[in-house]
Amino acid sequence: MTVTVRYTCPHCGAVTSVERAADLADRSVTTLAQAGWEYAEPEDDDLEEADGIAFVCGEDGPVTDLEGEPVDGCGRPFYLNFVRFEQGVELEPDPPTYGGPRFDFEG
Template identity: 45%
Template sequence: MVTVTYYCPRCEAIAELERDAYLADKCVTPDPLDGWEYANAYDELEESEGVEIVCGASETRGEGCGQPYYLSFVKFHEGEEVDPRLPLSDVSFDFTR
C-alpha cells in the first residue's frame, strides 16, 4: 500500500488516500466521468474504476470546501484504454503538486 495525495480541483485542499501502487491514475475532475463507477474513499479500491472524494472529509488535510470530486483510474475495454472524451480544460493531471 502507498499513500497518495490529490488536490481538490475547486479549492486545492489536499486529500490522502492509501491504495495499492499498481492502480494507474487517469485524472482528477470536479464531476464523474461518464461510464466510470466510483467507490467511496474509505472502501476497497482495487475493484473500482475510481474514487469519489469528499473535500473536507477525514482524508482531507484541513477543512476543504465540502464538495465531491473524482479520481478516475485508467480503464480498459477489450484491451483498449477507454477515453472519457472530456475537454482538456476540465481535467487535472497535476498529481505531484
C-alpha cells in the same frame, strides 16, 4: 502492496490522502464524474474493482494545504479517474469531461 497517495481538490486546493494499491494508474482528477463510470468511496476495500474514487473535500478524512498544515475542506465533490482497459485497449471516457471541449466531426 499499498501506498499513500495525495490528491489536490480542484475546487479549493486542499490536499487529501488515500491508501490504495500501488499498481492502479491515475488518469485525471475532475470536478465531474465521468459518464458511466463506477466510483468507490476512499475507505472502500475494493478500489481495484472501481473506475475511480469519489471524494468529498474535507468529509473523507483530514485535509491539509500543500505544506501539510490542517485546513478545512470546501465540502464539494471531486473525482479521481483511473485508466481503464477493455481487452488490452485503453478506454477514453465518453464523453470526456477533462481537457476542454470535444468536437467530433464526421465527414
